[in-house]
Amino acid sequence: MTDRDDEGRWSPPGGPVDPDHPDCAAVIAEVWTLLDGECTAETRDKLKHHLEECPACLRHYGVEGGVKTLIAK
16 A cells, blocks of 8 residues: 555655665555556656666566566466
């Protein structure tokens, strides 16, 4: 389940956040919506920008993409 504000926009989930990477938890929570093409253009742009800047999240995105490919087979 992803966190959305009152207007349905993406917002980071609550809980402890790494102060050096405050957006990682929200990005990981939204990876499947990006893979499935189900996010808004605004969210897609934010996620892709974060993935370009964060190797750890990019690796997670790659793993999830691999899982999706295996499931499709």
